[in-house]
Amino acid sequence: MIKGTKDGFILMLNDQCGYEVLKEELIEKLSVQYKAPADGQAVKARIEAGNRFLTEEQQEEIRQIVHQQKSLLVDDIYSNVITKDEAEQRVREKEMSSMTGIVRSGQVIEVEGDFLLVGDVNPGGMIMAGGNIYILGTLRGIAHAGCYGKKEAVIVASQMLPAQIRIASKLNRAPDQDDESHEMECAYIDDRDQIVVDRLQVLRKIRPGMTKVEGGI
Amino acid sequence: MGEAIVITSGKGGVGKTTTTANLGTAIAMQGKKVCLIDTDIGLRNLDVILGLDNRIIYDLVDVVEGRCKPNQALVKDKRFDGLLYLLPAAQTSDKSAVNPEQMKELVDQLKQDYDYILIDCPAGIEQGYKNAVAGADRAIVVTTPERSAVRDADRIIGLLEQETHEPPVLIINRIRNHLMESGDMLDIDEVTTHLSIDLLGIVVDDDMVITASNKGEPITMNPDSKASIAYRNIAKRILGESIPLMSLSDEKPTFFQKIFKLLGKK
Ligand SMILES: Nc1ncnc2c1ncn2[C@@H]1O[C@H](COP(=O)(O)OP(=O)(O)O)[C@@H](O)[C@H]1O
Ligand SMILES: [Mg+2]
Numbered sequence: 353m354i355k356g357t358k359d360g361f362i363l364m365l366n367d368q369c370g371y372e373v374l375k376e377e378l379i380e381k382l383s384v385q386y387k388a389p390a391d392g393q394a395v396k397a398r399i400e401a402g403n404r405f406l407t408e409e410q411q412e413e414i415r416q417i418v419h420q421q422k423s424l425l426v427d428d429i430y431s432n433v434i435t436k437d438e439a440e441q442r443v444r445e446k447e448m449s450s451m452t453g454i455v456r457s458g459q460v461i462e463v464e465g466d467f468l469l470v471g472d473v474n475p476g477g478m479i480m481a482g483g484n485i486y487i488l489g490t491l492r493g494i495a496h497a498g499c500y501g502k503k504e505a506v507i508v509a510s511q512m513l514p515a516q517i518r519i520a521s522k523l524n525r526a527p528d529q530d531d532e533s534h535e536m537e538c539a540y541i542d543d544r545d546q547i548v549v550d551r552l553q554v555l556r557k558i559r560p561g562m563t564k565v566e567g568g569i
Numbered sequence: 570m571g572e573a574i575v576i577t578s579g580k581g582g583v584g585k586t587t588t589t590a591n592l593g594t595a596i597a598m599q600g601k602k603v604c605l606i607d608t609d610i611g612l613r614n615l616d617v618i619l620g621l622d623n624r625i626i627y628d629l630v631d632v633v634e635g636r637c638k639p640n641q642a643l644v645k646d647k648r649f650d651g652l653l654y655l656l657p658a659a660q661t662s663d664k665s666a667v668n669p670e671q672m673k674e675l676v677d678q679l680k681q682d683y684d685y686i687l688i689d690c691p692a693g694i695e696q697g698y699k700n701a702v703a704g705a706d707r708a709i710v711v712t713t714p715e716r717s718a719v720r721d722a723d724r725i726i727g728l729l730e731q732e733t734h735e736p737p738v739l740i741i742n743r744i745r746n747h748l749m750e751s752g753d754m755l756d757i758d759e760v761t762t763h764l765s766i767d768l769l770g771i772v773v774d775d776d777m778v779i780t781a782s783n784k785g786e787p788i789t790m791n792p793d794s795k796a797s798i799a800y801r802n803i804a805k806r807i808l809g810e811s812i813p814l815m816s817l818s819d820e821k822p823t824f825f826q827k828i829f830k831l832l833g834k835k
Pocket of ligand 1: 580586587603774796
């Protein structure tokens with residue numbers, strides 16, 4: 353079934369038939385309901401696969417068919433179904449791992465979600481987290497938050513004296529001379545796409561999504 | 570059943586061998602039976618510092634490879650009434666001549682006959698280090714108050730924490746008072762905060778340590794030097810006594826002396 357909206361088409365795929373049948377149906381539908389693009393610009397299409405699981409290869413095949421038949425640009429394929437691996441991965445990315453102790457020189461700790469360290473990161477030690485990093489202690493080594501690309505990730509430390517801070521693909525080195533105290537600070541990527549280090553209090557404003565508890569007084 | 574303690578550091582030249590020789594001597598002087606093991610195969614020097622190099626017949630590799638019994642390889646230090654023995658490293662092999670399982674077996678065997686086994690560890694974190702820590706019940710980490718040495722100590726402590734050892738303890742060696750006071754050297758607090766392990770003792774930098782080592786008489790045998798007192802205090806702490814850290818500079822008045830001065834007393 354094809355639906356037109358002002359942002360482009362939505363193709364809703366039959367999720368009851370076999371995959372080969374689906375392909376045939378799709379080719380047939382697309383060739384019948386032909387309508388030339390008004391101004392030659394690529395029209396976008398969104399595909400809704402319903403309860404059908406599509407592998408990477410199948411998704412690519414469908415993109416090709418849609419593109420060849422109608423030169424529609426597929427911007428996304430939605431499916432209600434994901435694999436167990438993907439689901440577990442997503443859960444891990446949301447999870448907070450924690451550790452008590454010291455991350456010492458030469459040690460690398462890597463977690464997929466958020467990370468809470470009760471202890472210090474010493475020079476030469478490194479923490480990598482897919483999400484945020486919270487350090488109840490002194491950060492003297494390297495912390496890499498959002499290490500799989502999440503730019504909203506933040507780094508929080510009771511004492512922020514890092515050798516390096518990394519968020520997603522950005523990197524910040526410690527200043528060569530710095531005598532300030534750096535207690536209770538956080539690091540994040542600001543709207544000019546740079547890592548900034550600031551007082552912890554600003555977090556609530558710049559990352560409102562981090563607050564998940566409602567209520568209080 | 571004795572206790573095996575490895576003396577390690579990561580970095581070379583910070584005083585592991587000197588510490589092993591002196592603590593061994595000091596513990597023997599307390600009447601305990603001590604065996605020192607030099608695991609720095611290929612670069613042995615614990616025998617030289619103890620003045621025992623002329624008496625070596627067999628070595629660690631001979632024992633491990635079954636060419637002799639441990640007792641035949643142990644060199645007795647005649648100055649200590651049969652309380653101090655050395656198992657020297659081999660000079661002609663390399664670190665791979667021994668493996669951790671063999672070391673553990675040997676150390677366990679020696680623990681039957683000795684109160685303390687002190688194991689002198691080579692620099693680095695490879696085979697030699699693994700051999701040295703294999704049989705140890707606990708570890709003493711030696712560092713100097715320099716950033717590079719502390720960084721390596723941190724690395725070693727991280728590795729030791731992965732073994733089943735009880736937490737390692739720290740000796741800060743070669744302290745130079747004037748550099749510490751002027752802030753040109755890390756001070757004791759900075760080192761212990763960085764490494765966050767318990768401090769077992771501090772040893773000042775003392776030229777007499779070098780002279781003594783050259784003569785094959787560990788400084789501990791000379792009662793008058795500051796380093797000697799430091800090693801003896803550390804030995805007593807290992808034996809379980811609680812001895813306060815010694816003050817670094819005797820000239821400097823303590824807090825209470827200052828207050829008494831303010832009050833006009835002496
Ligand atoms: N407290 C000290 N004061 C002065 N010199 C020292 C002291 N401790 C060690 N040394 C010297 O430092 C050098 C290296 O010591 P050594 O014990 O051989 O280190 P390692 O076994 O860690 O390589 C030696 O020349 C030794 O005499
Ligand atoms: Mg040595």
